[in-house]
Amino acid sequence: MKEQKYHLYLSDDEYRQTIQSLVRLKNNLISQGRYTDEVDDVLCKVLSAKIRKLKIKYIYM
Secondary structure, three states: OOOOOOOOOOOHHHHHHHHHHHHHHHHHHHHOOOOOHHHHHHHHHHHOOOOOOOOOOOOOO
8 A cells, every 4th residue: 555645834933843842742752661763753754854935825805
């Protein structure tokens, strides 16, 4: 079965909050003595993701 891909478009603030949340989750798991492998994988994917500049057009109704 082919793995489904997802795309996230985050602003600078959302990107920073995502990284902070993942690090906080990893620290909580470490303090509980649980594995952090999955959080590490997601954190690496977010940190190594390409940064794209997008123009957003707003349509006012």
